[in-house]
Amino acid sequence: MSQDTNSELLRFTTAGSVDDGKSTLIGRLLYDSKSIYQDQYEQIKAASEKRGEDINLALLTDGLKSEREQGITIDVAYRYFATPKRKFIIADTPGHIQYTRNMVTGASSANVALVLIDARKGVVEQTKRHAIIASLLQIPHIVVCINKMDLVDYDEAVYNKIQDDFEKFAAKLDVVDVHFIPISALLGDNVVNRSDKTPWFDGSTLMHYLENVHIASDHNFIDVRFPVQFVIRPYKEEYHDYRGYAGRIAGGIIKKGDDVMLLPSGFTSKVATIQGPSGEQVEAYPSESVTVLLEDDLDLSRGDMIVRVNNSPEITQDLEVMLVWFDGDKPLLVNGKYGLMHTTQNIRCVVKEIRYKLDINSLHREQEDLNIGMNDVARIVLRTTKPVFVDPYRKNRITGSMILIDEATNSTVGACMVI
Amino acid sequence: MNYNLNHIKELESESIFILREVASQFENPVIMFSGGKDSILIVHLAYKAFFPARIPFPLLHIDTGHNFPETLAYRDSLVEKLGAKLIVGSVQDAINKRMVVEEKGVNASRNGLQTAVLLESLENGKYDAALGGARRDEEKARAKERFFSHRDEFGQWDPKNQRPELWNLFNGKHHMGEHFRVFPISNWTELDVWQYLAAEKVDLPSLYFSHERDVIEREGILLADCDYIEKKPGERVFKETVRCRTIGDMTCTGVWKSTASTVEEIIEEVATTRMTERGGRTDDKRSETSMEDRKKKGYF
Numbered sequence: 001m002s003q004d005t006n007s008e009l010l011r012f013t014t015a016g017s018v019d020d021g022k023s024t025l026i027g028r029l030l031y032d033s034k035s036i037y038q039d040q041y042e043q044i045k046a047a048s049e050k051r052g053e054d055i056n057l058a059l060l061t062d063g064l065k066s067e068r069e070q071g072i073t074i075d076v077a078y079r080y081f082a083t084p085k086r087k088f089i090i091a092d093t094p095g096h097i098q099y100t101r102n103m104v105t106g107a108s109s110a111n112v113a114l115v116l117i118d119a120r121k122g123v124v125e126q127t128k129r130h131a132i133i134a135s136l137l138q139i140p141h142i143v144v145c146i147n148k149m150d151l152v153d154y155d156e157a158v159y160n161k162i163q164d165d166f167e168k169f170a171a172k173l174d175v176v177d178v179h180f181i182p183i184s185a186l187l188g189d190n191v192v193n194r195s196d197k198t199p200w201f202d203g204s205t206l207m208h209y210l211e212n213v214h215i216a217s218d219h220n221f222i223d224v225r226f227p228v229q230f231v232i233r234p235y236k237e238e239y240h241d242y243r244g245y246a247g248r249i250a251g252g253i254i255k256k257g258d259d260v261m262l263l264p265s266g267f268t269s270k271v272a273t274i275q276g277p278s279g280e281q282v283e284a285y286p287s288e289s290v291t292v293l294l295e296d297d298l299d300l301s302r303g304d305m306i307v308r309v310n311n312s313p314e315i316t317q318d319l320e321v322m323l324v325w326f327d328g329d330k331p332l333l334v335n336g337k338y339g340l341m342h343t344t345q346n347i348r349c350v351v352k353e354i355r356y357k358l359d360i361n362s363l364h365r366e367q368e369d370l371n372i373g374m375n376d377v378a379r380i381v382l383r384t385t386k387p388v389f390v391d392p393y394r395k396n397r398i399t400g401s402m403i404l405i406d407e408a409t410n411s412t413v414g415a416c417m418v419i
Numbered sequence: 420m421n422y423n424l425n426h427i428k429e430l431e432s433e434s435i436f437i438l439r440e441v442a443s444q445f446e447n448p449v450i451m452f453s454g455g456k457d458s459i460l461i462v463h464l465a466y467k468a469f470f471p472a473r474i475p476f477p478l479l480h481i482d483t484g485h486n487f488p489e490t491l492a493y494r495d496s497l498v499e500k501l502g503a504k505l506i507v508g509s510v511q512d513a514i515n516k517r518m519v520v521e522e523k524g525v526n527a528s529r530n531g532l533q534t535a536v537l538l539e540s541l542e543n544g545k546y547d548a549a550l551g552g553a554r555r556d557e558e559k560a561r562a563k564e565r566f567f568s569h570r571d572e573f574g575q576w577d578p579k580n581q582r583p584e585l586w587n588l589f590n591g592k593h594h595m596g597e598h599f600r601v602f603p604i605s606n607w608t609e610l611d612v613w614q615y616l617a618a619e620k621v622d623l624p625s626l627y628f629s630h631e632r633d634v635i636e637r638e639g640i641l642l643a644d645c646d647y648i649e650k651k652p653g654e655r656v657f658k659e660t661v662r663c664r665t666i667g668d669m670t671c672t673g674v675w676k677s678t679a680s681t682v683e684e685i686i687e688e689v690a691t692t693r694m695t696e697r698g699g700r701t702d703d704k705r706s707e708t709s710m711e712d713r714k715k716k717g718y719f
Contacts, residue, residue: 009426108585289435410592
């Protein structure tokens with residue numbers, strides 16, 4: 001386990017069913033990095049025996065009673081492990097089509113998508129679906145693990161064929177960084193330790209890849225975006241005129257003394273102070289939670305945005321987005337009104353038009369049947385009650401994303417990515 | 420120049436974001452404060468999130484009446500230092516009012532009784548968000564928990580019908596009478612918590628550090644001897660050098676043999692241990708799904 005406080009955090013998502021060996025793979029990563037505790041191990045051993053099975057590592061990830069009863073993963077489960085180099089958060093999601101919303105949830109914050117392929121079966125519909133979701137959610141890196149190599153005699157030709165098939169398919173997607181690794185999760189080949197059964201493979205093991213993949217550039221460091229989350233007013237004598245704008249940097253690097261523009265007013269000012277969790281700092285960069293003080297006495301509130309002069313996001317009430325629909329009770333309604341959350345804005349919108357429905361197995365754009373039910377993906381047009389400050393999702397995953405909320409039930413019913 | 424946060428700073432930033440989101444989206448939030456390290460961490464992060472303003476949340480302590488005396492002393496001094504408001508929900512009062520009935524027998528614990536008292540306290544205070552220090556790495560049901568976790572008007576958790584949480588967007592909308600449990604340190608592990616508390620030089624209750632104590636052994640777990648535990652025939656009290664890895668009430672919190680007397684030694688111990696921290700919690704051992712069952716009813 002890592003004792004080094006100076007290691008980076010990598011979030012990755014896995015998707016797949018029990019049959020792919022996904023749970024075995026996660027179990028292997030946790031076990032080989034010594035992240036399974038003895039009492040946990042004994043617990044799953046006892047639970048496995050009760051079910052008349054040998055050690056079933058899936059029980060590690062399937063925590064809920066109904067999941068154990070049905071032998072399936074229903075919800076996203078988060079797992080943690082660390083090596084001396086990095087700390088990892090796994091968003092373990094079920095792979096079946098009816099759980100697309102969970103895959104999308106896990107993918108939204110991931111640096112890496114781990115796609116598992118059974119070497120005996122090759123690229124199947126589920127593989128394509130995972131790759132499409134990774135592309136849609138713009139996960140920066142994809143690693144394709146071709147698993148169960150032991151069952152195909154570690155045959156290089158099988159591996160090459162699957163790699164070719166996947167690459168042909170991925171060419172149609174918006175993915176940049178794809179890696180392939182032949183593994184056996186069950187036997188541990190190329191997971192943590194290099195296998196001597198795949199001498200033809202000169203790439204890195206999965207663990208080596210996860211520890212070394214370059215994630216420092218996964219954020220947008222160019223375009224300054226600081227959504228005001230909360231205004232800090234101390235009401236104390238010594239802080240009489242203090243007005244701090246608290247928030248998390250969504251893009252770019254803000255420096256003390258920078259000329260900034262405030263949205264929606266368009267007023268300009270200068271950054272006077274940046275207050276971080278450990279005191280004043282001269283600059284702040286993406287994912288840092290800070291408090292910004294301006295030189296001029298201006299009245300910003302939650303939902304406003306601080307940007308650099310001459311580098312503004314689009315300010316608009318009309319949006320073209322890719323939507324993933326989550327609601328199992330009601331379909332998406334044209335002319336329907338929904339609550340909308342975008343950065344720190346909480347507003348409303350109306351659905352103006354459905355352009356097409358995307359088949360997430362084939363990428364086919366369906367324009368006849370526009371009934372959008374649970375787990376469907378569609379391109380739609382929205383109009384918001386107030387201007388929003390957006391970037392294309394490709395440019396910034398934070399300022400380019402939003403969720404839709406059912407105004408009667410308050411449920412989160414859709415996820416949108418700005419085109 | 421490296422513009423990448425290390426993992427502890429990333430977690431700190433994420434937690435501060437959640438705390439500020441709670442202050443923005445809810446009318447009347449409260450911090451559930453147990454006196455354990457995780458709730459101490461929440462308070463410390465809240466201090467940072469709203470500095471130089473005061474923490475905009477009162478602290479709520481559900482007092483089983485079976486606390487370690489050290490916990491109460493720590494709680495009171497922290498409240499005074501912060502100038503925070505403390506609300507105490509008393510399990511003893513609830514027993515006196517016959518709202519709940521005390522368990523009987525040698526393994527009797529007031530742990531389960533806390534749920535009713537917690538729900539009543541939240542209702543009385545009209546709190547619409549209760550911040551807690553639960554972490555996903557603690558327990559398998561907690562691994563499925565959201566940052567913003569919806570509770571219906573009965574305080575129940577429906578694990579199969581949770582709101583998806585994407586990106587930085589947390590939907591805290593709720594109807595009258597419903598509330599949210601919010602867990603800002605969901606993504607921290609036990610080791611992360613210790614490393615951070617060490618780096619920040621946060622004062623901690625003496626219980627976490629090794630000390631000599633009268634203990635009894637029951638089913639492989641050491642329990643601190645006290646008047647609240649009915650001893651089985653043949654159980655004897657002996658002295659042992661121990662410390663707590665979690666702090667709950669005295670009837671169900673196991674203590675561990677340990678000589679770790681500084682935070683650095685605790686980090687060393689946590690980094691090499693082969694047992695989870697809740698491995699000493701007898702409240703989790705009542706059944707395979709005891710945490711899930713309690714959580715569904717409204718437990719922490």
